[in-house]
Amino acid sequence: MPELRKDPITNSWIIIATERAKRPYDYKLTPDNDSKDVEKCPFCPGNEEMTPPELFSYRYPDNKSKWWVRGFPVLSPLLQIEGDIDQKGFGIYDSMNGIGAHEIIVETPEHNTSFADMNTNQIEKVFWAYRDRIIDLKRDQRFRYILVFKNHGVESGASTIKHSHSQIIALPVTPKKIKEELEGAKFHYKFKERCIFCDVINQEILLDERVIIKSDHFVVIAPWAPRFPFETWILPIKHSHDFTTISKEEIMDLAFVTKSFFRALIKIIGENISYNIILHDTPNLIPHEGYWKTVSKDFHWHIEIIPRLKQIAGFEWGTGFYINHLPPEYAAKELKKILNK
């Protein structure tokens, strides 16, 4: 059973995931990821029997053997779905058994594609899958947070399976970064009675220095204080704390801006780019008719895109201070140049 442990000083949680290592001692200098591709891809159509049983799939109505998107639990999950949460103290230390969910969403039947190349109908289906899985996992009252994320490319910490996929992890605790965003938003609300993300969006649209794309429903920005070169956020313009309430029109728009952004990014950085995509949705805070609700004003869902163009060194680990050589105004200008061509 994996184990969650809390650092007694900073209160950050970590997961001790010994089950995933073949031997706990596999720490010679072999990188996590390998640039060579797998021989027989378990995510390709025809190889479905190689994955654990499906949790869902979006299939062609007229040909049920064909699918657009499918999802299943991870073969060696980081957290285990069965069991009750059991929190323990060891003197001053805190520990919790590793209860949670860990799932894969295969985003496309095509082996060699990404958000930059997929058609927007396909990307739309990926976002619907995010929504449907979040709704399903939120029903489980053991979980405090559902994180959807994606690792793309060799530098992203991705697995050897190149076939485009996302991951979902349901956690029994609210993660530190989400808590920080929540606390920042609450503090601002207390002071201004406004959502801080809404204020950011309004200021960005007004100044138009860091806006990369503004569509009917979304704004894509290079944030004011980006930790990484070309770090980018996608935010719904209309206040919404809960990704699962997204409308069909909004999700079509989201697919469109996502594809546009990645096409432009790839033109600047190249096809080999590595990145992480993270969906920051509202945490599950108030139990409400068998479902967890957060108060709307406390959060504003958004997507963070982190291109992996630089390594983190001692200064960043020691301080939590990030060094970025690329002003976000410059990143936005360059991306816009390509988008407006």
Place this chain on the structure above:
Amino acid sequence: MPELRKDPITNSWIIIATERAKRPYDYKLTPDNDSKDVEKCPFCPGNEEMTPPELFSYRYPDNKSKWWVRGFPVLSPLLQIEGDIDQKGFGIYDSMNGIGAHEIIVETPEHNTSFADMNTNQIEKVFWAYRDRIIDLKRDQRFRYILVFKNHGVESGASTIKHSHSQIIALPVTPKKIKEELEGAKFHYKFKERCIFCDVINQEILLDERVIIKSDHFVVIAPWAPRFPFETWILPIKHSHDFTTISKEEIMDLAFVTKSFFRALIKIIGENISYNIILHDTPNLIPHEGYWKTVSKDFHWHIEIIPRLKQIAGFEWGTGFYINHLPPEYAAKELKKILNK
């Protein structure tokens, strides 16, 4: 002039360091570090004219042309030493001009060596240099925090210069990670009236499950909730918040445990290991006779060693939750096996 910016939501600072990039647009997929070594090492004896003017050096009393350790400002510093701190708001955003210090300490005249190979007299001199520079920089009341750190090896985010060196950065704000440790320690003190680090040390020594080395003055432990495989902390056993108050006997002991630890680590991981070393010393909080003081109970200085054996992926960026496949009890046991041989 570099610029500090604060994220309005999480209140994390970043540095926009455009001066350091040759062109701001150098973001094609070229890694920060290159495994090939420089041709003429600016840190080797005989090439002293290649570095900016010395801030200090420890030289042979009988032959002033020879040195053990020397320090100087970085050629293209991350922060600029001249000027007054100027904080500005841009609507909801915060910005500060990039005032600070950024220095190099060359740890040894030998080009190809590390803490695992240096003799302990040499390592001792490196720690004395840390102390002397911190004392000097703390006199400058513009600075809130002095961070000493070291990047070693290709995966550590180190520069192309392989010659063993440390860096010092003086910052005009207290970094987030230090604030988190301070807040955790303060919270614990309020509750227990004891230092949390002291409590950790006592519990570790009592249980002896994660202790790697216990010397007269220091304990080297694999922490309870390590973010990374083989993450290791070195803590003074006797409570001390201020590294600069270290005694000669303690610093000799520190040099000894540091060398012992790295020798054992290299035997497990190999000579090519990359790591970061970070000295977490007390922040400068209370102005006191032209010098900044923190209240002693609020902190306990320590060294964090982070071997760079895995990549950070979307899950970690999205949550601040770290996944570690190696239980610290196992890491401590393996290291102790080698140390006791």
